[in-house]
Amino acid sequence: MTLLYFVELFELDRDARQKKIATFKLLEEEGGTVEIEGDHEHPVVEGIKGEGIFDYKYARPGKLYPQDGMNFLENLKYHFGSGYLLATDVKKQVIDN
Amino acid sequence: MPEGHNFEKHETSPQAKVDFESILEKGEIKSARTLEGYWGMQLVEIKDDGDALFRPDMYSDFIFEAKEMEIRRSDLELMSYKIDQILEFNLVPTVTDRTIGELKGTLQRRIQNFHDGYGTEWEMEVRPEEITRAAIFDYLLDVKDRHHGNFIIDSDTGKLWLIDHDFYMFFWEQARTLLVEKALEKGLATLGGFEMTSLERFLAHADSLTIGAKPEIIEIIKKAQDRAEILLEEGQIPVDNA
Numbered sequence: 270m271t272l273l274y275f276v277e278l279f280e281l282d283r284d285a286r287q288k289k290i291a292t293f294k295l296l297e298e299e300g301g302t303v304e305i306e307g308d309h310e311h312p313v314v315e316g317i318k319g320e321g322i323f324d325y326k327y328a329r330p331g332k333l334y335p336q337d338g339m340n341f342l343e344n345l346k347y348h349f350g351s352g353y354l355l356a357t358d359v360k361k362q363v364i365d366n
Numbered sequence: 367m368p369e370g371h372n373f374e375k376h377e378t379s380p381q382a383k384v385d386f387e388s389i390l391e392k393g394e395i396k397s398a399r400t401l402e403g404y405w406g407m408q409l410v411e412i413k414d415d416g417d418a419l420f421r422p423d424m425y426s427d428f429i430f431e432a433k434e435m436e437i438r439r440s441d442l443e444l445m446s447y448k449i450d451q452i453l454e455f456n457l458v459p460t461v462t463d464r465t466i467g468e469l470k471g472t473l474q475r476r477i478q479n480f481h482d483g484y485g486t487e488w489e490m491e492v493r494p495e496e497i498t499r500a501a502i503f504d505y506l507l508d509v510k511d512r513h514h515g516n517f518i519i520d521s522d523t524g525k526l527w528l529i530d531h532d533f534y535m536f537f538w539e540q541a542r543t544l545l546v547e548k549a550l551e552k553g554l555a556t557l558g559g560f561e562m563t564s565l566e567r568f569l570a571h572a573d574s575l576t577i578g579a580k581p582e583i584i585e586i587i588k589k590a591q592d593r594a595e596i597l598l599e600e601g602q603i604p605v606d607n608a
Binding site (some may be wrong): 279280281284316320323325327330347354356 | 404407417419474476477479480482485486514516529530535538540541
């Protein structure tokens with residue numbers, strides 16, 4: 270049994286419908302890089318992969334990237350909180366091997 | 367929704383000026399739908415007047431409580447809007463405080479025709495004066511966390527909108543607004559007559575914004591007064607603030 274941690278990122282379209290841009294996934298047993306499921310060429314996904322995001326939760330210096338694993342995952346909701354872009358909290362799912 | 371009451375339609379129709387504040391403050395709420403995402407935001411439909419984004423304070427209270435601050439998210443949103451109105455920059459979408467159900471928070475006009483700041487060429491789509499004024503606004507308020515997701519662009523009109531004025535925007539010391547950097551890079555950091563007049567008007571009104579305000583708001587406004595003086599004296603955004 271493996272735990273999958275994930276965050277979903279949504280954007281609001283012109284008609285006020287939320288569209289999922291990407292799901293950021295981290296497998297417990299991998300203990301490493303966050304995998305991104307979705308359109309990798311979407312400007313938002315490209316943007317955060319390139320620029321990173323701050324560690325809002327623990328205020329550690331520097332930027333976080335997908336390779337920072339859970340730290341990156343936990344901070345997505347702080348980075349994307351405008352309403353036009355919204356990330357969920359970290360969700361957990363049990364996967365049967 | 368009747369087309370005549372669509373927020374965006376009014377945006378390009380100055381003769382049909384709409385009092386967004388009254389709509390947001392008093393408009394009859396037809397429905398509210400919680401959006402996917404952490405912060406408990408709701409898309410609120412206002413009877414005959416389009417829709418708006420409701421942001422309950424309670425979901426972000428823990429951030430301010432951890433810092434022993436008196437302010438809440440809504441105080442920062444309302445302050446940002448009031449200062450933008452005094453400056454007459456029209457960069458911050460109209461926002462009011464509102465209680466929906468049991469939840470206190472802010473109700474903000476939803477910009478419909480937009481895309482976010484991600485993507486490399488956004489500045490080519492925006493009118494130069496919008497970049498100048500947004501950079502002045504961010505410098506004035508010592509805005510920090512203005513990343514590509516915290517402004518949106520109407521690429522049809524070249525209009526820029528500044529959004530998400532939260533704790534991190536004003537108190538996150540690690541970040542620096544990218545709009546000041548962009549204005550300096552593009553040679554758009556010089557004030558014209560309109561911006562000078564705006565800052566003089568801000569200085570004339572600033573003290574009134576501190577009456578009865580919470581300590582953190584007073585601190586931001588006092589600093590903004592100092593920065594307005596610097597801008598008026600130098601005629602541009604200081605280079606060392608990039």
